[in-house]
Amino acid sequence: MIQVSNVSKSYTPESVALQPITFNIEAGEVVYIIGESGSGKSTLLKIIAGLEDADSGNVRLDDLEITGPAHNLVPGYDELAYVPQDFKLQQFWTVATNIAKKISHYPYADKMDRVEELLKLCKLEAYADRYPRELSGGQQQRIAMAAAVSDEPEVVLLDEPFSNLDLPMKAAVRKDIIGMLRKLGITVVLVSHDPAEALAVADKIIILQEGKLEQIGRPVDLYQNPTSHYAAKFLGPINELTLEKEVKLIRPEAIALDPKGKYAGKVMDCIFMGMHYHVILQSDWSRDELLIYSDQPYASGQLLKFCIR
Ligand SMILES: Nc1ncnc2c1ncn2[C@@H]1O[C@H](COP(=O)(O)OP(=O)(O)OP(=O)(O)O)[C@@H](O)[C@H]1O
Known part of the structure; x- marks a missing residue:
């Protein structure tokens, strides 16, 4: 479904963010990108989203070639919803309005039905008329996710979606959100710093080291058969x-x-x-x-x- 072929990126001549990298993601998979700080995770996610230009190689979503801002007046694609780490809900809009404003593919008359459907999906039906400041961090995250899937994207790309939540809440919000995305059959690619979360949730894990693809595979295979000390230590004590x-x-x-x-x-x-x-x-x-x-x-x-x- 998503094919990343020989994608590389340098922001400056002296620092290489991504070395030529190649992998595939199948439809409906939940894929975690993990690696040390500065290993290129966010850069890779933004290139897949069409929000950053690659220096070489290409990204395809089925037959669609994904290109960056240099090639598109309005960067990004409807098929790929990207949620940055510091996503912001509009503080002066209600929860319902925050979601409704993201819906463009539905006729006006159906918009509020769609909002209701999305609120139900993220189990926040009762919060439609609240303002974001009246919600917990986890509830805001669920609203951001409902807004991201409002136009039925094929892929959702999440940059460290659960990192601002405390531990007990993190597990519950993660279960809800990933469960919701799986139910919708949406392909999910997310950046995380949490190996335990990647092991528990991912269908596939991509480990990056200094912009290189260190290892890719199913959690159980990576955990049991790491090909390097770096890959091994990322998933648990070794x-x-x-x-x-x-x-x-x-x-x-x-x-x-x-x-x-x-x-x-x-x-x-x-x-x-x-x-x-x-x-x-x-x-x-x-x-x-x-x-x-x-x-x-x-x-x-x-x-x-x-x-x-
Ligand atoms: N806009 C930018 N301009 C210049 N260099 C950048 C820019 N964005 C990222 N970099 C550099 O590219 C490399 C990869 O950065 P990236 O943000 O993709 O890593 P990361 O793995 O997501 O890091 P973190 O986990 O700390 O968020 C780093 O060396 C970073 O300093």
């Missing part, structure tokens, strides 16, 4: 062990404390984390400290044996 002269990336949950274990390490620290203890070991098999999970505490200095599951 240990780098040298076993039989081979460097291996091993998740803490794949290491078991075992008195008959082949490997050993000295406890440097043991931290209670709620669900389990984080045991930090110094070991000859790892250059850096090792992280192992345990359901019981260990004293610093203790020697522990472990095996790989």
